[in-house]
Amino acid sequence: MATAKRPEEEIDDSSAPLIEHLAELRSRLIWSMLAFVGAMVLSYTVWQPIYNFLTQPICSALADRGQDCQLQIIKLQEGFFTAINISFFGGFVLAFPIIGYQLWRFVAPGLYRSEKQAFLPFLLASPAMFFLGAAFAYYVILPMAYDFFLGFQQGPVVATSEEITDTKQVAGIAFQGSMQEYLGLTMKFLLAFGMSFQLPVLLTLMGKAGLASAAGLASMRKYAVLGILVLAAVVTPPDVISQVVLFTVIYGLYEISIQLIRRIERKREAELRAQGLWVDDVDDDAEAEK
Numbered sequence: 001m002a003t004a005k006r007p008e009e010e011i012d013d014s015s016a017p018l019i020e021h022l023a024e025l026r027s028r029l030i031w032s033m034l035a036f037v038g039a040m041v042l043s044y045t046v047w048q049p050i051y052n053f054l055t056q057p058i059c060s061a062l063a064d065r066g067q068d069c070q071l072q073i074i075k076l077q078e079g080f081f082t083a084i085n086i087s088f089f090g091g092f093v094l095a096f097p098i099i100g101y102q103l104w105r106f107v108a109p110g111l112y113r114s115e116k117q118a119f120l121p122f123l124l125a126s127p128a129m130f131f132l133g134a135a136f137a138y139y140v141i142l143p144m145a146y147d148f149f150l151g152f153q154q155g156p157v158v159a160t161s162e163e164i165t166d167t168k169q170v171a172g173i174a175f176q177g178s179m180q181e182y183l184g185l186t187m188k189f190l191l192a193f194g195m196s197f198q199l200p201v202l203l204t205l206m207g208k209a210g211l212a213s214a215a216g217l218a219s220m221r222k223y224a225v226l227g228i229l230v231l232a233a234v235v236t237p238p239d240v241i242s243q244v245v246l247f248t249v250i251y252g253l254y255e256i257s258i259q260l261i262r263r264i265e266r267k268r269e270a271e272l273r274a275q276g277l278w279v280d281d282v283d284d285d286a287e288a289e290k
Contacts, residue, residue, distance in 0.1 A: 028102040035098040036091050043090025047083040050090055054186050057142040058177070061150050071179040082180045089187045093134075097127045122205045126198060133197025134190040136249065142189060144242045150175055192235050196250055200257040207261030214262035217254070224254050 043050065059069035073079050104123050154173045206212035217224075232246040 025106060028106045032095070032099045032102045035095040035102075038091075039094035040087045040091030043094065044083060044087035047086045047090075050086050051082070051183070054086075054183060057138065057186070058146050058182060061143060061146040062175070064147070065150060065153075067175070071177050071182055074178045074180075078178070078180045082183055085180070085183060085187070089191075092191075096130060100126055119205070119208075122201055122208075126201050129197040129201055130194040133193040133195070136197070137189045137193035140245065141193065141242055142186065144245070145189070148242070189235075196231070196235075197253065199250065200253045200260065203254075203257035204260045204264070207257075207264050212261065214258050214265060217258045217261065221254075225251065228254070 055069065055071065058071075062069045100123055104119070108119075152173060153175055154170070203212060203217065207214070228247055228250045229243075231250065232243040235246065
């Protein structure tokens with residue numbers, strides 16, 4: 001482990017008093033809200049195609065069982081509120097990059113120029129990883145989850161005169177899902193996995209800022225494994241396959257984060273050594289003994 005003395009860098013010439021910072025924050029929040037509302041209105045105009053897309057996992061699972069795909073409107077207003085929920089979901093997804101950009105515009109003036117260059121790739125990677133996580137949930141996890149849930153159905157058994165007299169009639173169990181309940185569950189899956197895939201972005205950014213180290217994350221592996229196991233048990237249905245798949249993916253992202261931070265640390269050390277600014281702990285101990 002070594003320490004380094006960082007050269008002074010000039011902060012961008014846009015420092016402002018508190019009132020101006022608050023005005024800037026208000027402006028960024030307004031633009032973010034406008035982007036969200038605009039994306040929400042756009043999503044509402046095409047809520048039926050979005051609905052058809054989101055119901056493909058359950059329709060495929062039902063088709064494999066030879067069942068028709070049809071969700072029920074339990075309450076009179078359920079269809080309208082489902083359309084509103086879809087518009088909120090679509091608004092968040094579509095406005096996510098714009099909201100991230102507004103966040104960047106707010107914090108950028110307070111960063112060093114080198115920090116701006118380091119932060120920008122993470123700003124681009126965050127929405128990409130979110131969509132990757134949502135796609136993983138949609139194409140991998142949801143089919144397995146809904147196949148598991150539908151496995152609890154059973155057909156009715158009716159006794160006939162030719163059967164033994166003590167045979168009892170067994171009630172059938174058939175899926176008649178609520179439109180709103182199904183879409184709520186599906187969107188929770190997509191959002192949960194999209195946010196889970198932010199893990200390498202967050203940890204690598206912390207490593208870049210010096211808030212986390214590769215050695216520190218490596219020493220926390222056992223706690224990370226426990227935390228990921230709990231997450232897999234909570235987010236996925238109670239079948240082993242889905243939980244193992246999610247654990248493998250999230251833990252793989254954790255290990256990738258360690259390697260990315262280690263690469264950042266090596267690059268930082270090489271640059272500081274080239275500038276003669278790197279100070280080893282051995283030298284510090286020797287100076288302390290003198």
